[in-house]
Amino acid sequence: MHRSLRLRLLAGSLVWIVAAVAITGFLLADLFGQHVRERVDAELNGHLDQLTAVLDVAPDGSATLRLPLSDPRLSRPYAGLYWQVDGGPTGAIGLLRSRSLWDTALAVPPDALADGEVHVHQVDGPDASQLRMMERLIRPAELPDTAYRLIVAIDTRQIDEPVEDFATLLAIALGVLALGLAAAAVLQVGVGLAPLGRMRDALGAVRDGHARRLEGDYPQEVQPLVDELNTLLAHNEATVERARTQAGNLAHAVKTPLAILANAARNDSSDLARLVDEQVGDARRQVDYHLALARARAAAAVQQAGLKTPLRPVLDGLIRVMSRLHAERNLHIALTDVADTLACRGDTQDLQEMLGNLLDNACKWARSQVSISATLSDGLITVHIDDDGPGLSEAQRTAVLARGVRADEHTPGSGLGLAIAHDLARVYGGDLRLDTAPLGGLRATLQLPAA
Amino acid sequence: MRILVVEDEPTLAQQLADALTDAGYAVDRADNGLDAHYLGDTEPFDAVVLDLGLPQMDGLTVLGKWRNAGRSMPVLILTARDDWHQKVAGIDAGADDYLTKPFHMAELLARLRALIRRAGGHASALLNCGPLCLDTRNSQLTRDGQPVSLTSHEYRVLSYFMHHPGKVISRTELTEHLYAQDFDRDSNTIEVFVGRLRKKLPEGMIETVRGLGYRLVAPT
Numbered sequence: 001m002h003r004s005l006r007l008r009l010l011a012g013s014l015v016w017i018v019a020a021v022a023i024t025g026f027l028l029a030d031l032f033g034q035h036v037r038e039r040v041d042a043e044l045n046g047h048l049d050q051l052t053a054v055l056d057v058a059p060d061g062s063a064t065l066r067l068p069l070s071d072p073r074l075s076r077p078y079a080g081l082y083w084q085v086d087g088g089p090t091g092a093i094g095l096l097r098s099r100s101l102w103d104t105a106l107a108v109p110p111d112a113l114a115d116g117e118v119h120v121h122q123v124d125g126p127d128a129s130q131l132r133m134m135e136r137l138i139r140p141a142e143l144p145d146t147a148y149r150l151i152v153a154i155d156t157r158q159i160d161e162p163v164e165d166f167a168t169l170l171a172i173a174l175g176v177l178a179l180g181l182a183a184a185a186v187l188q189v190g191v192g193l194a195p196l197g198r199m200r201d202a203l204g205a206v207r208d209g210h211a212r213r214l215e216g217d218y219p220q221e222v223q224p225l226v227d228e229l230n231t232l233l234a235h236n237e238a239t240v241e242r243a244r245t246q247a248g249n250l251a252h253a254v255k256t257p258l259a260i261l262a263n264a265a266r267n268d269s270s271d272l273a274r275l276v277d278e279q280v281g282d283a284r285r286q287v288d289y290h291l292a293l294a295r296a297r298a299a300a301a302v303q304q305a306g307l308k309t310p311l312r313p314v315l316d317g318l319i320r321v322m323s324r325l326h327a328e329r330n331l332h333i334a335l336t337d338v339a340d341t342l343a344c345r346g347d348t349q350d351l352q353e354m355l356g357n358l359l360d361n362a363c364k365w366a367r368s369q370v371s372i373s374a375t376l377s378d379g380l381i382t383v384h385i386d387d388d389g390p391g392l393s394e395a396q397r398t399a400v401l402a403r404g405v406r407a408d409e410h411t412p413g414s415g416l417g418l419a420i421a422h423d424l425a426r427v428y429g430g431d432l433r434l435d436t437a438p439l440g441g442l443r444a445t446l447q448l449p450a451a
Numbered sequence: 452m453r454i455l456v457v458e459d460e461p462t463l464a465q466q467l468a469d470a471l472t473d474a475g476y477a478v479d480r481a482d483n484g485l486d487a488h489y490l491g492d493t494e495p496f497d498a499v500v501l502d503l504g505l506p507q508m509d510g511l512t513v514l515g516k517w518r519n520a521g522r523s524m525p526v527l528i529l530t531a532r533d534d535w536h537q538k539v540a541g542i543d544a545g546a547d548d549y550l551t552k553p554f555h556m557a558e559l560l561a562r563l564r565a566l567i568r569r570a571g572g573h574a575s576a577l578l579n580c581g582p583l584c585l586d587t588r589n590s591q592l593t594r595d596g597q598p599v600s601l602t603s604h605e606y607r608v609l610s611y612f613m614h615h616p617g618k619v620i621s622r623t624e625l626t627e628h629l630y631a632q633d634f635d636r637d638s639n640t641i642e643v644f645v646g647r648l649r650k651k652l653p654e655g656m657i658e659t660v661r662g663l664g665y666r667l668v669a670p671t
Contacts, residue, residue: 248532252504255531256460259553263466266556284553288533317539324542325549328565330574349536356535 005196006189013185021178028170033163040159041120044134047071047152048118051083055096055150057140061089063096063148077102078127080155084108087137087148095148101126106133106151113137113149123153130156195222202226206233208345208451210308244349247291254287285416292353292420293427308451309351311342311374311381318352318359322370326363331370333363338374344381345451346428354424354432357417358385358444365389369439376450380430383446386437397434421446452497452567452610453477453628457487457513458529459505463552467500467529470556471563475590475603475610477631484508491517495627496524497567500559503530503541511544518545525566529554564588571614578613581669582653585613599651608644612657612667621664 047069054066063085073079077100084106085096094105104126111119118136125131133153139146195218202214213233214226258280265276319333344351362370366387374383392400401422421444422432430448437443454476458464461482468478479494481487484505491499491513503510514526525547530537533551541549547570548562564587568576578585582595590606592599601609607629612620622641629641645665649657658666 252531255552256463260462260466262553263556280553321538321542324547349534352535
């Protein structure tokens with residue numbers, strides 16, 4: 001409940017709908033019941049008036065009806081509507097009765113009625129029924145001491161049945177209404193929350209590298225949030241870019257003096273000059289290594305989203321570079337099975353950095369051939385970079401990936417390339433493994449998350 | 452062979468110039484992008500060493516302008532920026548090689564030699580013409596396998612001939628490629644060096660083409 005806006009909104013709507021419909025139902029049923037009872041009472045009253053009007057009392061106290069009462073139910077046995085006259089000089093029960101009472105008489109509780117007063121009672125009737133009874137006491141002018149108790153009664157089933165029928169119909173109608181309202185509420189919540197769903201999809205696209213910003217128009221309640229997110233994404237990009245620029249500036253600031261120192265030292269053969277030369281080499285390697293990692297960590301730290309780098313153009317560009325940098329070697333660099341659709345999640349420069357170091361290493365050691373292939377499986381892109389050079393022993397492979405260890409002390413500018421590629425791949429949630437290539441030399445296997 | 456060194460750090464520029472001069476090249480220098488562009492656009496260089504972070508106009512822009520104007524001399528980028536994306540950008544802008552600071556001067560010289568050689572269409576470090584063989588790696592000339600000793604000026608002239616065998620080379624062209632811009636050029640000195648070279652080479656290998664210049668030919 002606390003987690004889902006949709007459930008919260010739906011639950012609120014449903015509680016409100018059920019309560020409103022239930023209260024309406026009870027009120028309507030109650031009103032209808034009252035109405036029916038009033039109608040029945042009015043009817044009983046009419047019958048009572050009619051009975052009063054047609055009752056003739058002889059001077060000897062015997063009573064007769066001048067006319068039969070009009071309602072046909074009164075002449076059908078146990079039809080549910082009855083009349084009875086009690087009293088008279090003998091005080092008999094059932095002095096006169098309607099035919100509908102057949103062979104029974106109504107047992108009426110004793111009651112003291114003022115003249116002309118009408119009382120209503122609930123009594124047992126024939127056939128195990130419950131009756132609503134209305135009675136009046138009259139004293140004829142000719143016999144002022146003799147009271148006649150005039151009674152009409154109706155089976156309560158005749159009241160309850162229409163009320164129950166109405167309640168059933170009402171329940172069905174209100175149920176249908178409640179279902180309609182609930183469906184409307186579901187629809188409304190769905191439509192109302194749809195922009196949030198779209199926003200989630202757009203964010204997913206950014207995370208998966210299909211987009212760099214949240215795109216599309218959103219309602220004015222959601223748009224500020226979308227704008228804020230886009231601003232944040234832009235800010236992150238700028239942060240990474242700044243870190244890169246600073247790293248580049250630092251590289252420039254440090255390396256030019258190092259170059260000067262190294263050149264000056266090489267013109268000299270003293271111990272000091274040799275020391276300077278050595279240390280400059282070390283300093284350079286450390287700067288390279290830490291700058292490469294600093295750049296990658298900047299990217300990783302802000303979780304740079306929305307970055308998708310197609311593999312093919314990066315490899316093509318690097319192969320152009322390799323064919324220049326290693327032009328003297330006349331290497332055959334073969335790019336096989338690299339589909340145009342392959343793309344890595346992450347930054348172009350970092351991908352260039354990893355692949356550049358691996359390719360450079362392969363070109364440096366290859367005798368004549370370097371081979372590159374890439375495949376996609378289970379969301380991982382696997383790039384094989386093979387050479388036909390001398391390769392590395394098991395121990396060397398482990399050592400070369402360890403930080404700061406140089407596998408070849410003799411070729412300038414090398415040694416940390418593989419370690420940098422390894423650490424960068426780890427930052428990106430991938431990995432770098434070294435192996436023996438089918439060509440005979442080193443196989444570097446770089447695995448990176450696909451976009 | 453004449454090289455343009457574009458480097459805004461004066462000490463490094465001086466070190467480069469010294470090393471290149473020692474290696475027998477004529478060296479011109481520029482310490483900003485605008486001067487570099489102008490020099491490269493108007494003077495015939497055999498190679499350029501180009502820094503990327505330059506005042507006034509950055510190195511990649513300079514390179515792009517040269518290439519757009521059809522200037523095809525080999526260019527080696529020498530920079531502290533060693534990101535691979537910078538290297539790709541540099542190569543794609545038209546650079547022929549890329550070296551990062553700090554560097555070994557020996558490697559720079561080797562790469563420059565190779566660039567100049569390949570620009571002349573030579574695949575190997577050994578340039579052959581008839582009985583002559585010039586090893587560009589150690590500046591050693593052999594004639595029928597026997598070493599021939601040359602002064603540095605003689606070497607420069609012969610090296611230019613060996614890079615362009617069979618091509619008629621005017622005295623002006625030789626002068627432009629053998630001396631830096633601020634050098635007091637006197638085409639008579641060229642004649643002197645050609646004369647000395649002729650004495651060390653087999654008869655008739657350096658022909659005089661009247662009114663046009665010289666040509667290196669393999670003896671028949």
